[in-house]
Amino acid sequence: GPQGSTSGFYWLLAMRALVGFGIGGAPISFSLFCEFVPGSSRGISLVMVQGLFWTGGALVSAGMGWILLPTLGWRWFLVASAMP
Helix, strand or coil, X not given: CHHHHCCCHHXXXXXXXXXXXXXXXXXXXXXXXXXXXXXXXXXXXXXXXHHHHHHHHHHHHHHXXXXXXXXXXXXXXXXXXXXX
């Protein structure tokens, strides 16, 4: 992401604020997903989305940090974590 190319602390702070602003909309997408899933399968669908994607993403991010931070540093970790 753009955080990996920052040249100083204040640019990094500004870029992280933009990312935080974008992540603030994540619960809205979850609520919209709830509206469009049929009631009969809503429970399992929400558990799968929450358990698979959120938890899986947290585990992948922790693993990337464990591997990339000691070898390449925080800038490359931010770039790698921004990739889909």
